[in-house]
Amino acid sequence: MSAPLLSVRGVHTYYGNIRALEGVDIEVHRGEIVALIGSNGAGKSTLMMTICGNPRARSGEIIFDGQNITNLPTHEIARLHIAQSPEGRRIFPRMSVLENLQMGSVVAGDAHFEEDLERVFTLFPRLKERIGQRGGTLSGGEQQMLAIARALMSRPRLLLLDEPSLGLAPLIVKQIFDAIRALNEREGLTVFIVEQNAYHALKLAHRGYVMVNGKITLSGPSKDLLTREEVRAAYLEGA
Ligand SMILES: Nc1ncnc2c1ncn2[C@@H]1O[C@H](COP(=O)(O)OP(=O)(O)O)[C@@H](O)[C@H]1O
Ligand SMILES: [Mg+2]
Incomplete structure (x- = not known):
């Protein structure tokens, strides 16, 4: 398989003395939709923001298209065409x-x-x-x-979406997720999506990661994650 477009390796991120990410490893390949799911406070937004350089990883590496971007200024990261739709729009x-x-x-x-x-x-x-x-x-x-x-x-070249479904009516969520799917299918847009809405995110994505307390606890093809008992019990109950 070719080198990933994005690879996050052993990333630790802190807010002051508080550790929010504890050795996170994630890969996103070209043309993929990858979902990161996890409860409120798990560290999902922190990971997305760390990829964009604010806050910065205290240790570990973030590689984009073969380039080490771990310590690049945020505006230079944006100039590499890494675009973010942040939590809360x-x-x-x-x-x-x-x-x-x-x-x-x-x-x-x-x-x-x-x-x-x-x-x-x-x-x-x-x-x-x-x-x-x-x-x-x-x-x-x-x-x-x-x-x-x-x-x-x-x-x-990489679209980062943080909780696009948050607070929206189901019909609107469907419209937005359909649009993302269409972009990926028609143009091969690579997407990394963070969601508490695990069911919709995993239905949309090719692969997924589960984050608990700043660590990745589970990963795999979305359709496998959707059937895993620990995912169903923690994130899909009532979905
Ligand atoms: N600006 C901040 N200062 C201090 N702690 C923060 C800050 N932002 C987030 N945190 C803490 O970091 C942890 C991860 O938060 P966050 O990445 O927002 O989680 P998620 O997006 O999964 O809900 C939480 O414990 C949260 O309270
Ligand atoms: Mg968040």
Whole structure:
């Protein structure tokens, strides 16, 4: 098998003296959707943010496309076309939908702007209808679509999604997950998705990892994880 696009090796991350990640190993290959599931407080967001360089890994290595990015400044990591849709969306509330998307396109440059805009509007037609509206006035689902669209405007080679389903109605979650699946199938977009919503994430992903207290406890093909008793009991009860 070819070298992974992203490999996280033995990463430890701390907040002050508090250890949030304890020797995490993860690989994401080109064209894959990989899900990271785990309870609230497990360290999922910390891992995603550590990949982006803030907070920084105290030990271990993060390799992207053969390059050691462990100590790169966050803006240089973004320039490698690693795009993040963070937990809680974090769109710019006072800027319009179009302005938010322009912010996302900075890394990609101007050359493909119109084409990329059409692409995200095809994916999320609601955003086109809301093009002049301020981000902060959108519904939760629309804000999530905008956060993903903004990340896509950077022409990502790796798309990191942190809890895209959080707080959204099932129908909206389906629309968003269908869009991610379509991007992966049509364009081969590589996606690393973090979710408490384990069932949907594992249904979407090819492979998955389970995190407990800052450590990976289980990994494998998603369809295997979906049938594992310890996954069902801890994360899928009632799903
Ligand atoms: N900025 C922070 N300062 C101190 N501790 C934090 C901070 N962010 C997260 N933590 C702690 O790190 C652990 C992992 O949190 P997080 O990565 O947000 O988990 P998850 O995304 O899986 O819910 C938790 O114990 C959380 O309280
Ligand atoms: Mg989180």
